Amino acid sequence: MADALQAAYDAFLFDLDGTVYHGPRPIPGAAAAIRQLRDQGAAVRFVTNNASKAPGDVADHLRALDIDATPDEVSTSAQAAARLLGERLPAGALVLVVGTDALAGEITAAGLRPVREAGDDVAAVVQGHNPATGWADLAEACVAIRGGALWVACNVDTTLPTERGLLPGNGSMVAALRTATGATPEVAGKPEAPLFHTAAKSANASRPLAIGDRLDTDIAGAVTAGMDSLCVLTGVATPATLVTAVPSERPTYLGADLGALTEPADELRVAPQAGWDVRRDGDTLVVTGDGDPLALLRTLCAVAWDTGVTAIAPGDGRAGKILAELGLPSGGRPIR
DSSP, rough: TTBBBBGGOOOOEEBBTTTTOOOOOOTTHHHHHHHHHHHHOOOOEEEOOOOOOOOOHHHHHHTTTOOOOOOOEEEEEEHHHHHHHHHSSOTTTTEEEOOHHHHHHHHTTTTEEEHHHHHHHHTEEEEOOTTTHHHHHHHHHHHHHHOOOEEEOOOSSEEETTTTTTEEEEHHHHHHHHHHOOOOOOOOSTTTTTHHHHHHHHTTTTSEEEEEIIIIIIIHHHHHHHOOEESSSSSSSSSHHHHHHHGOOOOEESSSSSSGGSSSSSBBBOOOTTTTTEEEETTTEEEEEEOOOOHHHHHHHHHHHHHOOOEESSSSSSHHHHHHHOOOOOSSSOOO
């Protein structure tokens, strides 16, 4: 339909875990939503901070979940890091790789030469997640960085979601090198802009929409890259984190899941919505009205972001019921 959100953009940059799938399980409706975009001729890109897998491996995983994908539709932080280094260094420059062979392959594709040991000719260090990274790998990187090599991190996610829970991510290993060297790397992946720009450029997009479930990576990256964004509630973001979001992590639109792409853009925008009234009474936002819970959440976010007030109280019974449904505290105390 003409006023659907998907009609306003020419490319869609999807986060993966928490947005399209949960590890080995597809999120209900995700495959259908992506298929509909393709049927309408829209460009689709899958944007991931995971630098340990090659684009072909990511595409294979998506296809196993009944989500059509080709390697050239996958944009990884390893590609963004390699592109950044290719723009900074002369062809054939040596780059010390702390990461998987997939990351080393991206360095080669950028016209540079990957190595695993420090030396006087090493021009840069690139660091991406690899479960096998150990002290010896970090020691080589430490020597090169202390020797003046440019340091680029694919991403700085401190944790990595797994079936066993959150485990150390690339950012935790980056933190070890920060402590050892006193240096700070340039970051290619979310929440920085290079990965988003790489994905948009590969799609020849003039008006891309970034879609994700994490405010501190997906949405913050879109803000940094100057792109509109849709936050979905299928992963990390919650009503409470949205109401209290800082300016650098505020999405343009808010939807329950990827089915939101077919809903009217005006109804998805974080702005006051029909059916709900949120007014400031001192240090509290008083809610009255009736309607869709997400419409209330969009209205609350808009007012809270404008006023800085996050304490909420219901003005009637219906509002109290919906606030409870959203999991928002409504006792007049600020959300922490």
